[in-house]
Amino acid sequence: MSIEHFNQSIDTWIDALQRYSINDLTTKPTPTSWSMGQLYNHIISETQFYISRITICISSNRNSNKEMSPEGKEMFRNNSFPDERLKGAPSNSRIPQPASKQELLKQFLDLRKDMNHKAMLISETAFYGKAKHPGLNYFTASDWLQFADMHMRHHLRQKTRIDEFLISTR
Numbered sequence: 001m002s003i004e005h006f007n008q009s010i011d012t013w014i015d016a017l018q019r020y021s022i023n024d025l026t027t028k029p030t031p032t033s034w035s036m037g038q039l040y041n042h043i044i045s046e047t048q049f050y051i052s053r054i055t056i057c058i059s060s061n062r063n064s065n066k067e068m069s070p071e072g073k074e075m076f077r078n079n080s081f082p083d084e085r086l087k088g089a090p091s092n093s094r095i096p097q098p099a100s101k102q103e104l105l106k107q108f109l110d111l112r113k114d115m116n117h118k119a120m121l122i123s124e125t126a127f128y129g130k131a132k133h134p135g136l137n138y139f140t141a142s143d144w145l146q147f148a149d150m151h152m153r154h155h156l157r158q159k160t161r162i163d164e165f166l167i168s169t170r
């Protein structure tokens with residue numbers, strides 16, 4: 001999976017952000033669901049984690065003999081998360097609302113820049129380490145890059161549901 005796919009996905013989120021007001025970003029469809037801004041913050045937090053995992057992979061050959069889980073292999077074969085709503089970690093309920101639209105934009109632009117830098121390092125590294133994913137076992141640096149793209153595309157379905165709610169309230 002190439003950095004171009006990641007850039008296409010993150011640009012989709014950046015372009016969409018321009019259309020939201022801060023009120024749109026902080027309105028929750030239900031008391032227990034995320035607002036659009038919380039969804040953006042989730043993607044920021046997770047992608048930062050994936051970037052940190054890439055750093056580990058390109059710094060040594062540690063865990064190079066470890067495997068990803070069968071579920072992970074299936075996801076990567078399909079280049080997609082399962083087409084279903086996934087139950088997130090309990091900590092997901094504590095995703096903060098955004099401070100501002102400008103801050104979200106800055107963080108997304110920073111993610112794009114950081115991941116593009118990591119992609120360059122992936123292509124130049126002499127190491128083939130792996131870092132553990134909390135549920136899918138061990139990924140290479142390239143796997144983490146692909147996973148970041150898959151994760152953003154997975155959340156487009158949730159984005160669509162929130163968009164539909166926001167349109168219905170206008």
